Amino acid sequence: MIFTDIERVAALDSAENLKSRRGQVLRSARKHAGLSARRLAERINDRTAGSDLTENAIYAYESGRVLLSREAAERIAEVLRLPVGHLLVGDPDYAVLPSASPGSSTEDVAVLPGLSHAGLSPAEVAAWRAACTALAPLGQRLVDATGVLCRQLEVPRFSLPSPAGFSASFELVAADARFLSEHPEALRVRDLQADAWYERPQALVEAGASLGKVAGDQYRQLEVAGQERGNCGPLCADAATKLRQEWDRLVTALGPVWQAAHPR
Numbered sequence: 001m002i003f004t005d006i007e008r009v010a011a012l013d014s015a016e017n018l019k020s021r022r023g024q025v026l027r028s029a030r031k032h033a034g035l036s037a038r039r040l041a042e043r044i045n046d047r048t049a050g051s052d053l054t055e056n057a058i059y060a061y062e063s064g065r066v067l068l069s070r071e072a073a074e075r076i077a078e079v080l081r082l083p084v085g086h087l088l089v090g091d092p093d094y095a096v097l098p099s100a101s102p103g104s105s106t107e108d109v110a111v112l113p114g115l116s117h118a119g120l121s122p123a124e125v126a127a128w129r130a131a132c133t134a135l136a137p138l139g140q141r142l143v144d145a146t147g148v149l150c151r152q153l154e155v156p157r158f159s160l161p162s163p164a165g166f167s168a169s170f171e172l173v174a175a176d177a178r179f180l181s182e183h184p185e186a187l188r189v190r191d192l193q194a195d196a197w198y199e200r201p202q203a204l205v206e207a208g209a210s211l212g213k214v215a216g217d218q219y220r221q222l223e224v225a226g227q228e229r230g231n232c233g234p235l236c237a238d239a240a241t242k243l244r245q246e247w248d249r250l251v252t253a254l255g256p257v258w259q260a261a262h263p264r
Contacts, residue, residue, distance in 0.1 A: 020064035021089045025134075026076065027062040029087065032138075032179050033080050037062070040079065048075040082137050083261065089130075129260075131201045134185040136261035139204050139254040142176040146211060146247045149173050153240035170219045177212025181205060200256045207253040211246040218242060 030040050037058040044053050053072065060066040068076075073087040149169040180186060186205045189198055218239040225235050 018090045019067045022068040022073075022087065023062045023064040025087055025089055026058075026068060028134075028184065029076075029080050029082060030058070030062070032183065040076070043079045044075050048078055050075055081141070083133070085261070086133050086137060128198065128201075131185045131189055131198070132257045132260040134183060135180065135189075135201055135204055136254065136258045138176070138180040138183060139208060139250065139257065142173070142180055142208055142211065143247065143250055143254060145169070145172045145176045146215070146243060146250070149215070150240050150243050150247060153236045153243070166219070166222070170215060173215045174212055177208050177215065180208040181212065200253070200260075203253040204250075204257050207246070207250040211243070211250055214242055214246045 030037065033040075035043070036055075038055040041053050041055045041058050050071065053075070057066070057072075061068045061072065068087060070084075070088060074084050076082075077084045077087055149166065149172075152166060152169055185201075186208075189201045189205055222235055222239060
């Protein structure tokens with residue numbers, strides 16, 4: 001195939017853009033996991049099969065100097081507990097939604113799973129895809145952490161005089177809620193309140209923020225009860241009930257976003 005100068009420049013620009021986009025996603029995922037590049041490389045080498053990845057290799061991917069390969073992305077995703085497609089931006093095998101071709105109609109785009117507003121452009125579909133792919137694993141992480149906390153609160157033998165026994169679980173829920181609420185895509189979604197087609201990612205972000213607030217309130221009430229009454233046990237069941245309500249809301253909000261991020 002013979003390329004014109006314009007086509008060749010466009011192809012090069014697209015390749016460089018892909019390197020940069022994958023690098024940005026990887027850097028964001030690593031930071032949200034609280035890992036340095038060196039620590040991430042160590043975990044990859046310890047927990048996955050393959051040739052050693054170095055700290056410099058991680059930085060090379062993140063800076064966009066080297067394109068993140070599928071093999072490396074699969075190993076990194078395993079360590080960070082993320083869908084591989086979250087890291088492999090631009091890989092058609094991991095596309096969250098089918099891309100709208102220049103000749104496709106707005107009706108074709110509007111019927112994509114989870115979209116509720118007609119007339120989306122290809123750029124808007126790509127932005128919607130990015131939001132769902134980034135937020136779904138964070139929502140799932142918060143669902144898992146909250147489920148563990150609720151089970152602890154519901155078991156009578158865990159009804160301790162002091163909430164200190166639950167502190168680690170409460171802190172994990174708070175951290176996961178914060179990761180979801182403060183993710184760059186979550187912040188962007190919040191700024192798009194007028195766009196009805198973002199209502200599902202928005203619902204997930206709002207549910208996560210609400211759960212984080214309720215968890216904080218419940219821990220403080222248990223702490224006060226432990227200090228004033230010498231026993232926070234009687235309040236554990238009530239705390240579990242309130243957290244279960246928030247958990248149900250979060251699961252409901254996560255469903256369509258997860259479906260969009262993991263199409264069958």
